[in-house]
Structure formats: structure tokens, C-alpha cells
Amino acid sequence: MSAVTASRYPAEYESIAPLLPGQNLPWLQQLRSEALQAFSAKGFPSPREEEWRYTNVSGIEKKLFSVPASQADSEVDDWLKAYQLADAWSVVLVNGRFSAELSTLNGLPDGVSILSLADALATQAAQVQSHLGQAVANSEHGFVAFNTAWFSDGLFVHVPPKQVLAKPIQLLHIVTQADALATTRNTIIIDESAQASVVETFVGADNAYLTAAVTEVFVGQNADLTLYKMQSESEKAYHFGGIYIKQERDARFAHHNFAFGGLLARSDIHADLGHASECVLNGLYLGVKRQHIDNHTRINHLKPYGISRETYKGVLDDKARGVFQGRVIVFEDAQKTDSQMNNRNLLLSVDAEVDTKPQLEIYADDVKCGHGVTVGQLDDKSVFYLQSRCIDEETARNMLTFAFANEMVDKISIKSLHDNVLEQVLARFPQQGVDKEWL
Amino acid sequence: MLSIKNLHVSVGDKPILKGINLEIKAGEIHAIMGPNGSGKSTLSHVLSGKSGYTVTEGSVTYQGKDLIEMAPDIRAREGVFLAFQYPVEIPGVSNVYLLKAALNAIRKHHGEPEVDAMDFLTLVKEKVRLLEMDEKFLYRAVNEGFSGGEKKRNEILQMAILEPKLCILDETDSGLDIDALKIVSEGVNSLRSPERSFVMVTHYQRLLDYIKPDYVHVLAHGQIVKSGGPELALELEEKGYSWLEEQVAA
Numbered sequence: 001m002s003a004v005t006a007s008r009y010p011a012e013y014e015s016i017a018p019l020l021p022g023q024n025l026p027w028l029q030q031l032r033s034e035a036l037q038a039f040s041a042k043g044f045p046s047p048r049e050e051e052w053r054y055t056n057v058s059g060i061e062k063k064l065f066s067v068p069a070s071q072a073d074s075e076v077d078d079w080l081k082a083y084q085l086a087d088a089w090s091v092v093l094v095n096g097r098f099s100a101e102l103s104t105l106n107g108l109p110d111g112v113s114i115l116s117l118a119d120a121l122a123t124q125a126a127q128v129q130s131h132l133g134q135a136v137a138n139s140e141h142g143f144v145a146f147n148t149a150w151f152s153d154g155l156f157v158h159v160p161p162k163q164v165l166a167k168p169i170q171l172l173h174i175v176t177q178a179d180a181l182a183t184t185r186n187t188i189i190i191d192e193s194a195q196a197s198v199v200e201t202f203v204g205a206d207n208a209y210l211t212a213a214v215t216e217v218f219v220g221q222n223a224d225l226t227l228y229k230m231q232s233e234s235e236k237a238y239h240f241g242g243i244y245i246k247q248e249r250d251a252r253f254a255h256h257n258f259a260f261g262g263l264l265a266r267s268d269i270h271a272d273l274g275h276a277s278e279c280v281l282n283g284l285y286l287g288v289k290r291q292h293i294d295n296h297t298r299i300n301h302l303k304p305y306g307i308s309r310e311t312y313k314g315v316l317d318d319k320a321r322g323v324f325q326g327r328v329i330v331f332e333d334a335q336k337t338d339s340q341m342n343n344r345n346l347l348l349s350v351d352a353e354v355d356t357k358p359q360l361e362i363y364a365d366d367v368k369c370g371h372g373v374t375v376g377q378l379d380d381k382s383v384f385y386l387q388s389r390c391i392d393e394e395t396a397r398n399m400l401t402f403a404f405a406n407e408m409v410d411k412i413s414i415k416s417l418h419d420n421v422l423e424q425v426l427a428r429f430p431q432q433g434v435d436k437e438w439l
Numbered sequence: 440m441l442s443i444k445n446l447h448v449s450v451g452d453k454p455i456l457k458g459i460n461l462e463i464k465a466g467e468i469h470a471i472m473g474p475n476g477s478g479k480s481t482l483s484h485v486l487s488g489k490s491g492y493t494v495t496e497g498s499v500t501y502q503g504k505d506l507i508e509m510a511p512d513i514r515a516r517e518g519v520f521l522a523f524q525y526p527v528e529i530p531g532v533s534n535v536y537l538l539k540a541a542l543n544a545i546r547k548h549h550g551e552p553e554v555d556a557m558d559f560l561t562l563v564k565e566k567v568r569l570l571e572m573d574e575k576f577l578y579r580a581v582n583e584g585f586s587g588g589e590k591k592r593n594e595i596l597q598m599a600i601l602e603p604k605l606c607i608l609d610e611t612d613s614g615l616d617i618d619a620l621k622i623v624s625e626g627v628n629s630l631r632s633p634e635r636s637f638v639m640v641t642h643y644q645r646l647l648d649y650i651k652p653d654y655v656h657v658l659a660h661g662q663i664v665k666s667g668g669p670e671l672a673l674e675l676e677e678k679g680y681s682w683l684e685e686q687v688a689a
Contacts, residue, residue: 380490385527387511388487388520389537389597390544396512399540403531403580433543433553438536438578 007043007142008064010036013149016067020152021118027129028121035138035148044142051141054323054355055266055294060238065181065210067152068095075205076102079174083201083230085416089114090170096152096182114169117154117185127158131187135216136244136270143240147214151185154213157198161191161220168197168414175204175211175237186215190223192248197226199417200241202261208236215243219251219277226254228417232424233261235289242268247277249303256412257283257312258421259293260428266294273334276305283312284408286428287320287352294323299341301334301364310341313408315401316352327359328369335364341371346378346404348397391432398429405429406439440465440636441486441506441605445497448478448485455481457661458497463605466633470647470672471640473658474680479640480524482658483609486638487521488514501605515541516548518604522594522611529581534593537581538563538600545601566599570626588619595626606630607638612646624649644676659684 013036022028044060045052076094080102084090091114092102098116105114113124120128138145155171175182190196202211211233219225233239239262247253251274259265271279285293299308314322324343345354358371378400386396405425412418426436441463448456455478463469473479485492486499488511499506506514529537543553567574570592582590591611598606608627612620627637627650639652647655647669655671656663657680664683665671675683 379527381527382529384489384511385523385529386537388489388515388523390512390515390541390548390601391537392512392544393510395540395544399532399537400529403529406531431540433547434536434540435556438533438539 007039008061009146010040012066016150019067020150022121025121025125028132031133032149035145038138038145039142039149042142042145044146049141051296051325054325055264055292057238057264057266059264060210063179063208065179067150067183068177068180075176076174079203080172083203083232083420084172085168085170085199085414085420087416088168088170088199088414090172091116091155092172092174093153093155093182093184094174095177095180096175096184098153109163109165111160112163112165113156113158115156117151117156117187120156120187127189128156128187131189131216131218132185135218135246136214136242140242143212144214144242147183147185147212147242150181150183150212151214152183154185154187156186157188157196159190159194159196161193163191163194165196168199168417170199170201173200173202173211173213175209178207178209180209181212182209183212186213188215188225188227189218190220190225192220193222194220195224197228197414199228199230199414201230201232202239202241203232204234204237206234206236208263209234210238211240213241215241217243217245217253219245219247219253221248222250223248224252226256226413228256228412228414229258229267230417230421231257231259231261231265231267233265235261235263235291237262239265241266243270245269245271245279247271247273247279249275249277251277253278254280255282256408257281257295258408259283259285259295260424262291262293264292266296268296270298270300272300272302273306273308275303278307279309281308281310281312282408282411284405285312285314285322286405286425287314287316287322288428289318289320291320292323293320294325296325298327298329299339301328301330301337301339303333304335304337306334306337308339311408312343313405314343314345314354315348315405316345316354317348319349319351321352322354324354324356325359326357326371328361328371330362330364330367330369332363335366337364337367337369339367339369343373345375346401347375348378348401395432398431399434402426402429402431440502442500443497444500446485446494446499447496448481449493449495450481450491454495455661456485459663461656461663463636463638465636467654468631468637468639468650468652470652470655471638471658472642472644472655472672472675474684475642477658478661479642479658480609483521483607483638483640486607487511487519512544516545520598520601520603520606522591522598522606522608524610524613526582526590526594528583530583532581533578534581535563535577538597541597541601563600566596569599569629570596571622572596587614588616591615591619591623592626595623599626599630604634605636605638607640609640610642611639612641612643620646620649644672647672657683
């Protein structure tokens with residue numbers, strides 16, 4: 001085997017390029033062409049790369065996913081009904097392209113931009129130009145380069161200074177076509193002292209397809225952003241979602257990552273913390289059958305007084321495999337950093353597997369940092385206790401597993417999203433005779 | 440109600456119970472006393488169906504049915520309740536959530552519809568008052584962060600709500616201060632009825648000052664070495680267990 005297996009995708013690019021937005025923008029054409037070059041040289045990441053050693057994405061090359069010629073938004077009603085959040089502004093992308101009619105964007109406050117990236121490139125290209133590619137470089141890895149070259153649309157959000165959004169913003173990403181390639185690029189800019197919450201929801205029909213999304217997040221001075229990711233892709237789908245965050249001084253950022261779907265799903269969450277900024281990363285991954293779910297986080301404490309709190313929990317059943325790689329780097333300048341990282345895993349079957357690798361790298365001398373990892377099974381004493389209280393064994397196990405997972409669900413502060421995620425978790429771990437009102 | 444005949448139980452290769460015989464009729468309270476390591480807890484665990492114990496000989500018949508054959512949850516639905524010596528903390532599962540699931544499991548077992556939400560709350564709140572507990576307890580995770588006394592009270596609360604026929608109290612009195620003991624005892628006494636039987640496993644005679652047993656049995660080295668009325672407990676209080684243990688050893 002050669003060191004780098006050439007990707008089959010660049011050969012397709014010429015026919016796809018005219019379909020992509022920003023044809024009239026030389027700077028973007030330049031950016032895309034550099035990205036194409038970078039991707040052609042390296043292809044998708046290989047397990048030989050340290051940060052990809054547990055996750056082999058070569059299946060993407062076997063299938064050759066292609067950009068759908070049309071949006072084909074014929075049958076998305078069920079998805080909207082199940083996942084579109086009531087009382088949120090939403091940008092709906094079907095097969096990687098914005099659908100104005102399905103999106104709800106009325107009543108935006110003055111100065112707030114929530115629109116598709118393609119529209120943003122048409123109406124506020126300068127604002128896009130100054131941010132696109134600024135939170136992550138194409139050299140990060142093949143998926144980022146691929147995304148930059150191939151992105152067909154995405155979400156663009158700009159919240160001006162001191163604006164506090166009353167409603168959450170949802171990016172609803174639906175893939176209906178078999179073998180589709182949905183490459184989306186999102187840019188979220190929260191200016192000084194502004195506040196917002198954004199929900200990324202990824203769903204799709206019961207097909208094989210590839211989602212390759214990159215989200216760049218800019219949280220300005222003293223600004224506040226809570227970002228949720230609800231990944232409920234089809235069990236046959238490949239999913240890559242990278243989220244790259246730049247936090248200015250005193251900025252607060254929280255991410256809640258729910259990874260339930262996909263045949264092979266990988267999330268990268270990388271945050272750069274400024275002076276006294278605060279970063280919370282929460283995650284819950286639930287794997288069944290042969291699902292492979294990889295979450296890769298990196299917190300860069302670049303300046304003093306930063307605070308980071310990370311909790312990832314995983315439940316793996318059947319032959320599912322979970323991967324958690326959490327890296328916290330405290331740079332020399334980042335004195336008084338306060339960082340905690342935790343990864344807890346529950347294995348429900350003997351064939352389930354988790355690879356967990358927390359890494360703490362500290363180059364400053366006055367910091368408070370810790371991390372912990374657990375991998376375990378359900379406690380027999382607890383199962384027996386519930387059984388002695390009339391609960392059948394299966395419900396008892398589901399009740400305990402659910403309780404383990406629900407700690408993360410409980411942290412969602414948008415009610416409609418909370419209820420939506422709760423339903424999904426309850427459906428995974430059904431229980432008899434209970435009343436969810438009393439969870 | 441419960442008939443234990445020549446019950447032998449081992450943990451691994453080690454025999455723990457060596458031929459227990461016990462007849463319990465409806466409405467009776469039996470106290471099982473004995474020193475540490477005599478097999479008291481094994482007996483209550485075997486009756487409630489905890490795994491890890493092998494019945495090597497003998498039988499346990501509950502209401503005419505073979506109890507040993509039943510899964511723990513089926514025993515519970517049939518009316519067997521174990522109040523744990525060490526109640527288990529269940530983070531993330533609230534008391535009301537568990538209680539409703541438990542009550543509905545019993546109702547389903549008997550072919551009855553699920554409990555009405557209002558009736559359920561009324562029942563639960565009434566029992567909470569009986570045990571002088573704060574209603575807030577209901578919405579807290581089962582036993583999580585509870586004091587020893589609160590855990591034991593919570594066991595009796597569950598018992599009061601699930602209305603079992605055979606209540607097994609495994610050292611419910613251990614570690615309780617006198618106020619908690621009184622509350623727990625009152626709770627138990629209020630549940631006494633001609634249809635309900637109790638097996639009280641205890642190390643201390645003090646419990647029997649508050650809950651009057653009909654019979655007292657002394658367990659030593661896996662056998663019942665002496666049975667009698669409440670007066671036996673007083674004798675044990677005076678003389679300890681050693682004179683009985685010596686009898687068996689001899």
C-alpha cells in the first residue's frame with residue numbers, strides 16, 4: 001500500500017465546481033483552489049495520522065458520493081415535523097442546499113443576519129471573506145480542505161454587539177438522496193457582549209450518504225454562545241462535523257454534542273480560548289449495532305484565567321465502537337488556567353468497545369487541571385435493587401442506562417430541543433410504566 | 440404465607456444456610472436474630488432472589504408457589520418486599536419515577552390498568568406524611584445523598600406504597616438513632632394487618648421494643664437454634680448469643 005492513496009474525488013471536481021456558490025468571487029475561487037490542491041495531495045485522513053488512529057474513513061472512497069444535481073425536497077415533511085424546533089429561527093438545508101420555503105426567518109431583530117451562506121456571499125461577501133477559513137486552516141486535515149473546496153451552502157449568522165437573541169437559531173441539515181454528498185460550511189459570528197444559541201441538527205433518510213460539515217465560530221469579547229449539535233444521521237451514513245471556535249477575551253462558549261446516528265461519525269471540536277474566557281464541552285454518544293462514533297476535542301488555553309469544563313459520556317452496545325480523544329493544551333502564557341475533563345463510558349455488551357484518550361499538556365506552571373476516565377458496566381446491585389422494586393430486568397437496565405445518559409440531556413436549556421433529544425434517548429432505552437414528567 | 444423447608448444455601452462452594460425450617464402465617468411477625476455471620480442476610484437475600492446464592496437442598500413456598508423459581512421482579516410483584524440493609528443509590532432516577540414504574544408493574548402483573556396520575560400523587564403524599572418525610576424527597580434521585588436514616592425511611596415509604604404481603608426487613612434498624620427508629624417502627628406498625636406478614640432480620644433486640652414480634656428465632660451457623668415468643672429476645676438481650684452458639688457447636 002502506498003503512503004497516500006489518491007482520492008477519487010478530485011477527478012469529479014471540475015464538473016461539480018460550477019454548481020457551487022461564489023463563482024464571481026475571486027478570493028473564494030482562490031481559497032477553493034488552494035483547498036482542492038491540499039485535498040488532492042493528502043486525501044481524507046488516514047489512521048496513520050495520530051488524531052485519526054482509531055477511525056478509518058476509507059469507506060468514503062469506496063462509495064464515491066456525489067453532489068445531488070437538484071435539491072429534491074419532495075419528502076422532507078416528516079423530518080421537519082420531527083426535528084424542526086418550534087419557536088426558533090431555522091435555516092433548512094436539504095441535500096446540502098438552502099431551502100427558503102422550508103426555513104423560518106421572519107422577525108429578525110435589526111442588524112442580525114441569519115441566512116444561507118450562499119446568500120451571504122451574494123449580499124455581504126466582505127463579512128464572509130473576513131471569517132471564512134479564519135478559525136480553521138485547510139491544512140488541519142483532509143475533511144477541512146475537502147469542505148472548503150466542495151461546500152455547496154451553509155448557515156451564516158452574525159449577531160451584532162450587545163444583541164441578545166430571544167430565540168435560538170437552528171440549522172436543520174437533511175439528506176434525502178441515496179449516495180449524496182452534502183458538504184456545508186457554517187459561519188457563526190457573535191460580536192462583543194452579544195448572546196445567542198444555535199442548534200445544528202443533522203438527519204437523513206435511511207440511505208448511505210456523506211455529510212461533511214465545517215462550522216467556524218467567532219465568539220467576541222464578553223459574548224456568549226451556546227451551540228448544540230444533534231447528530232441523528234441515518235445508520236448507513238458517514239458524518240464528519242468539525243467545529244472550530246475562536247473565543248475572545250471574557251467570551252463564553254458552551255457546546256452540547258449529541259452523537260446518536262451514523263455508520264461512521266466523527267466530530268472535531270476545537271476551541272481557542274482568550275483571556276479569562278470560558279469553554280464548556282459536553283457530549284453524549286450512543287452507539288448500537290456496528291456504529292463507530294468518534295469525538296475529538298481540543299481546548300487550547302492560550303491566555304491566562306481561562307476556564308474549561310468538559311464532560312463526555314458514552315453508551316456502547318452490540319458491536320458499536322466509541323472513540324473519545326480529548327486534548328487540553330495549556331500554553332506558556334495561560335497562567336491560572338482552570339480545566340477539568342471527564343469521559344465516562346458504559347459498555348452494554350461484551351463486543352462493544354471504547355477507545356478513550358484524554359491528553360493534558362501543560363506548559364504553564366500555575367494552573368489547576370484534571371482529567372478522569374471511566375469505562376464500566378451497569379452495576380448489578382442497582383439492577384437487583386430495581387428488580388426487587390418490581391421492575392423487570394430489561395426495564396431496570398434501560399432505566400439505569402437512561403439515567404446515565406440523561407445527565408447530559410438535562411443540560412439542554414432549550415425546551416423544545418430538550419424534549420426532542422429526550423424522546424430519542426427514551427426510544428433507545430424503553431421503560432415500562434414510567435412517567436417522563438418525573439425524570 | 441411462607442413455608443421454608445430444610446433450606447440449604449451455598450455461596451460458591453461454601454454452605455451458609457444448613458437446613459432452615461420456618462412457617463409464617465398471614466398476619467404474623469417473625470423476628471430472626473443472630474450474631475454477625477450467622478446467615479441472617481443470606482436468608483433475606485435468598486427470599487428476595489438476589490443472585491449469587493445456590494439453593495442446594497430444600498424448598499421455599501410462598502402462597503403455594505415455588506418462590507425460588509421466580510425472578511426477583513416477579514417475587515416483588517407477587518407481594519414480596521425486601522427492605523435493604525444497605526439501600527442502593529440510583530443517581531438520575533427520581534423516587535416518584537421509580538415508585539410509579541413499580542406500582543404500574545404490580546398492576547400490570549395483576550391485569551389492572553396503569554395508576555391514575557392524581558390517585559398516585561395522593562397516595563404517595565399520604566405515605567410521605569406517614570413517614571414524616573419532606574415531599575421534596577420524592578423528586579430527588581433514589582437514595583442519592585440520603586443519610587442512613589433517610590435511606591431506611593425511604594425503604595419503608597416504598598413498602599407503604601407498594602403494599603406487599605410479605606415484608607422482609609433486613610437489619611432496617613441498624614445504624615438508626617432513636618428518633619429515626621421510632622418513625623420507621625411506626626411506619627411498619629401502621630402496615631400491620633391480618634393479611635400481611637413480616638420477617639424482621641435484626642442484630643439488635645432494641646427494634647423489638649418498638650415492633651412487637653409474634654415469634655423470635657435465633658440463627659447461628661446457618662441453622663435456627665432456638666425459637667420462642669418475644670420473651671426470647673429479652674433473654675438474648677441479657678445473655679447474648681454465645682450460649683446458643685456453644686449449644687450448636689457442642
